[in-house]
Amino acid sequence: METIHADVVIVGAGGAGLRAAIAIAETDPSLEIALISKVYPMRSHTCAAEGGAAGVKGADDSLEMHFNDTVSGGDWLCDQEVVEYFVSQASRELIQLEHWGCPWSREDDGSVAVRPFGGMKKKRTWYAADKSGFHILHTLFQTSLQFPSIKRYDEYFALDLLHKDGKCRGVVAMEMRSGRFFAYHAPAVIMASGGAGQVFPFTTNGAVKTGDGMAMAYRAGIPLKDMEFVQYHPTGLPGTGILLTEGCRGEGGILVNKNGYRYLQDYGMGPETPIGSPVLKTMELGPRDRLSQAFWHEQKKGNTVETPWGHSVLLDMRHLGEKKINERLPLVRELASSYVGHDPVKEPVPVRPVIHFMMGGIDTNLNGETQMPGLFAIGETACSGLHGANRLGSNSLTDLLVSGKRSADRASAYAKETGRSEDNPTLRAQAEDIVGNVRGLLQRSGGGETTAGVRREMRDSLESGAGIYRDEKGAQATCDKVAELHERFQGIEVNDKSNVFNTDLQQLLELRNLLDVAETVAEGSLQRRESRGAHQRLDFVGRDDENFLKHSLAFREPKGRPRIEWLDVTITRSQPGVRDYSGGKDK
Amino acid sequence: MSKRTLDIEVLRYDPEQDTEPHFMSYQVPCEEDWAILDALNYIKEELDTTLAFRWSCHMMVCGSCGMMVNGEPVLTCKTFVRDLPKDVRIEPLENFPIERDLVVVLDDVMEKLQMAKPYIIRKDPPPENEEFNQPRSALYKFKQYTMCVNCMCCYSACPQYALDSSFIGPAVLALAHRYNIDSRDQGKSERLDILADHDGVWNCSFVGACSEVCPKNVDPAAALQQMKIDGAKAYWLQKLPGGKS
Amino acid sequence: MSRNPYVRPVSPTTWYMRNGRYIKYMLREVTCLLVGFYSFFLICVLAILAGGSEERWLAFLASQQNAFWLAFHVIALLFYLVYMTFDWFQLAPKAMPLQVGEQKVPPAFIVAAHYVAWAVVTALVFLLAGVF
Numbered sequence: 001m002e003t004i005h006a007d008v009v010i011v012g013a014g015g016a017g018l019r020a021a022i023a024i025a026e027t028d029p030s031l032e033i034a035l036i037s038k039v040y041p042m043r044s045h046t047c048a049a050e051g052g053a054a055g056v057k058g059a060d061d062s063l064e065m066h067f068n069d070t071v072s073g074g075d076w077l078c079d080q081e082v083v084e085y086f087v088s089q090a091s092r093e094l095i096q097l098e099h100w101g102c103p104w105s106r107e108d109d110g111s112v113a114v115r116p117f118g119g120m121k122k123k124r125t126w127y128a129a130d131k132s133g134f135h136i137l138h139t140l141f142q143t144s145l146q147f148p149s150i151k152r153y154d155e156y157f158a159l160d161l162l163h164k165d166g167k168c169r170g171v172v173a174m175e176m177r178s179g180r181f182f183a184y185h186a187p188a189v190i191m192a193s194g195g196a197g198q199v200f201p202f203t204t205n206g207a208v209k210t211g212d213g214m215a216m217a218y219r220a221g222i223p224l225k226d227m228e229f230v231q232y233h234p235t236g237l238p239g240t241g242i243l244l245t246e247g248c249r250g251e252g253g254i255l256v257n258k259n260g261y262r263y264l265q266d267y268g269m270g271p272e273t274p275i276g277s278p279v280l281k282t283m284e285l286g287p288r289d290r291l292s293q294a295f296w297h298e299q300k301k302g303n304t305v306e307t308p309w310g311h312s313v314l315l316d317m318r319h320l321g322e323k324k325i326n327e328r329l330p331l332v333r334e335l336a337s338s339y340v341g342h343d344p345v346k347e348p349v350p351v352r353p354v355i356h357f358m359m360g361g362i363d364t365n366l367n368g369e370t371q372m373p374g375l376f377a378i379g380e381t382a383c384s385g386l387h388g389a390n391r392l393g394s395n396s397l398t399d400l401l402v403s404g405k406r407s408a409d410r411a412s413a414y415a416k417e418t419g420r421s422e423d424n425p426t427l428r429a430q431a432e433d434i435v436g437n438v439r440g441l442l443q444r445s446g447g448g449e450t451t452a453g454v455r456r457e458m459r460d461s462l463e464s465g466a467g468i469y470r471d472e473k474g475a476q477a478t479c480d481k482v483a484e485l486h487e488r489f490q491g492i493e494v495n496d497k498s499n500v501f502n503t504d505l506q507q508l509l510e511l512r513n514l515l516d517v518a519e520t521v522a523e524g525s526l527q528r529r530e531s532r533g534a535h536q537r538l539d540f541v542g543r544d545d546e547n548f549l550k551h552s553l554a555f556r557e558p559k560g561r562p563r564i565e566w567l568d569v570t571i572t573r574s575q576p577g578v579r580d581y582s583g584g585k586d587k
Numbered sequence: 588m589s590k591r592t593l594d595i596e597v598l599r600y601d602p603e604q605d606t607e608p609h610f611m612s613y614q615v616p617c618e619e620d621w622a623i624l625d626a627l628n629y630i631k632e633e634l635d636t637t638l639a640f641r642w643s644c645h646m647m648v649c650g651s652c653g654m655m656v657n658g659e660p661v662l663t664c665k666t667f668v669r670d671l672p673k674d675v676r677i678e679p680l681e682n683f684p685i686e687r688d689l690v691v692v693l694d695d696v697m698e699k700l701q702m703a704k705p706y707i708i709r710k711d712p713p714p715e716n717e718e719f720n721q722p723r724s725a726l727y728k729f730k731q732y733t734m735c736v737n738c739m740c741c742y743s744a745c746p747q748y749a750l751d752s753s754f755i756g757p758a759v760l761a762l763a764h765r766y767n768i769d770s771r772d773q774g775k776s777e778r779l780d781i782l783a784d785h786d787g788v789w790n791c792s793f794v795g796a797c798s799e800v801c802p803k804n805v806d807p808a809a810a811l812q813q814m815k816i817d818g819a820k821a822y823w824l825q826k827l828p829g830g831k832s
Numbered sequence: 833m834s835r836n837p838y839v840r841p842v843s844p845t846t847w848y849m850r851n852g853r854y855i856k857y858m859l860r861e862v863t864c865l866l867v868g869f870y871s872f873f874l875i876c877v878l879a880i881l882a883g884g885s886e887e888r889w890l891a892f893l894a895s896q897q898n899a900f901w902l903a904f905h906v907i908a909l910l911f912y913l914v915y916m917t918f919d920w921f922q923l924a925p926k927a928m929p930l931q932v933g934e935q936k937v938p939p940a941f942i943v944a945a946h947y948v949a950w951a952v953v954t955a956l957v958f959l960l961a962g963v964f
Contacts, residue, residue: 039641039643039649039651040651040693040697040737042649042650042736042737043641043643043644043649043650043651044649045643045644045649047644047648047649047736048644048646048648048649092716095716095717095718098718098719099707099713099718099719099771100706100707101706101707101766101769101771101772103726103729103730103733104718105726106721106722106723106726108723109720110720110721110722110723110725111718111720112718131648131734134648134736135733138733142700142705142706142762143706143707145700145701145704145705145706146704146706154697177686177687177690177692177835178834178835179834206643206644206645206649207642207643207644207645208643239620240645240646242645242646243646308620331647331648334647335646335647338647338665338667339620340620341620450636451636452631452632452633452636494636495635495636495637496636496637496639498601498602498603498604498637498687498834499603499834500601500602500603500686500687500834500835501639501686501687501688501690502639503631503638503639503640504636504637507636600838602834602835602836602837602838603834603836607838608838608840658850658851681840682842684837684838684839685837685838685839685840686835686837692837723934724931724933724934727931727934727936728931744853746847746848746850746854746857749842749847750842750844750847792861793923794853794854794857795857795923795926796853796854796857798926799853806926808926809925809926809927809929812923812926812927813926813927813928813929815927816927816928
């Protein structure tokens, strides 16, 4: 095993990891950064984000309004000091990105354009047509190339954290193309490894999103927070789960059921607004949790459309016209035409809710600090309490930047204060253990289970017990199933014994991470006996602020299911109230 | 939905076992609406877990899944079963060394990316606390060149790169051009110094294959020809009295 | 260690047989031989003219009045038209894209403009040569 020393190790080279790396390189070029990613940076899943990034822009908008939208959108589970900081830094970060060359779409006067987005009271979503995440990622990646202190380790799969005396000291990773192992020693580690949508069968998330960072932190004894809050995006393509951005509705697209009826008005998001002139924060511009739940009810009522890929509703954008669709939603047009054969210019496109985002993640504070000194977490892999029980569309791309920058500043200060870590027997033994574990997986034979088989059962179980609506029985069954699959995981044999680019082994390691994440999602879904935001219980209808205005913290137990503890939500100025999406009535 | 069985030949190479690549055949029952990537995943999950290939987003933006399908470099998530004959041959991208199966070594292009200086270079500081003003007309000048997903299909199609890998190549040069013509950038001359050279744009003989195979319509061939004109202009301007050396 | 990337050989002499795209490109490139030869031919013709001997000039004209030379001129003209003119005009919009405001000028328009310019220049040459 080779040893690499750095000042800061960043795991994950998506939007958050790259932003953090640049921040460190800019502020102190003497700090050596090791940027580890299991894929080349431009493959990171930030590239798939379409709609845009939120930051107050217009003269009629204010930080206060962005704060209120985010907190009510999150059903008051947001930590409000985090939201306050986030809204205050949002536009600054987006301007920074503009200075780095991000090709934001423009208004007639040459200023950056903003579009309406779900749950937002004002137009404040900065966008680059419908490939905002793609452009943000590439801008950050390309910008990062000018800093020699950022040393990239592309296609290195991070395995587990190194820690000693309760402090994080580094990480062990495997180089995919050689099968060689590397121990990275650094006083500060920033986890920026993205979400875990792959625990579900039907997701907008790419294959890479297997919750690696969450699972590594969890195995190191750090709790995962609010894992029961999983966001369904209301408009994915049936079959593939490919995302059609909220921008479709922001630009004026409408959702209808099989009778051509705009059903959202029946679910507290009415009255109906005129077609072609969308009204902010109501109807199709309601929040994602509400829209996805409305679909569930429509399906129960038999109002959905049957397609070759299952039940759907229809997203109608025809009235936007070809010119606008080509200018603002070209990717959407290409995706819908290619994958379901419906050209949005000519016909409505079938869509259905699809797993999109984890509100939960590694428990951090505003600074991205976890409960383990030296370990930081940012972006989707973290849960700082920004998104609460339901994230508003376009807040997460901005969060990559805001949390990336803030945490980078803290991590570099911490690294300088702590100094380079010495190689020592404890850490060496730990690294050997981690590697031995992986070698063990590779050499295992017999057992009769397959990665694909166990993974499929896990996903199906998560969908049935931790989907849009949950109940005690279903969630309990999922907890039991995941525990069973943990056992059966031991019986999976890796057929591929090669050291070179062994994706059979990689998928098994990813499955181990997915199972760890899955058990926290299931346990949270079981133990949160209320309905809030994206977590809806059929047997506990309505929010219960008395008992559950709290974050759940899932701790790993050496044997058996995770232990859940509860942590108070930080409220600074907005007391829990009613989420009103009936158009213009709230202040 | 109707199923269709394809006979898929995949080029396999495990450096620890094989001295050279060889084909393996799989019969794959495909759904009619599948992309060929779905068929590869079917092989991986159901028939042969040892097959190695890169993929992630399955929506044409991450650029991981570039491969040769029946001789053409394509994104496999964007190449549909409905458009393919019964016999399909999948190989790793041409013009790159094969690491393993369908996975190629991309080091060369990743290193060249650095040469393009693909970031905004400023001589004057940017506006304070606000964005640059950039009319849509200025944005649309370079927008198409920002669409590259680095799938490397263009390198695979370029005979010039095949014959002489010192050629910087289509995607990287197109990216340099993207920054050269961005109204916010002031680094054009710095880039041309490096790129308007023999290994740069002048190694391109305008075969145009890069643009024909580009899955995102970036049209790198166009960018290169424009850079040739820019490079030639800069060269002659230097020769003029008062021109900088 | 265990890595051993495999480099597929590329034949320096037959690479262009790999696909039709390359063959077409090579065809375009080999026309340079014809172009080169025709340029040389024209220089020779100019030399005869510059020599000032009417006799030699008439002899030269007479030498061209047979099937071989006629065929040669027709083929040369076709190559000039198809490859040097049509092909290059076709590629012109890539090298010289035009944008008016936010709209890209359609490539067909740029190609057409080249043909117009070509016609004008030809007419001018004819005019100078006293054809009209």
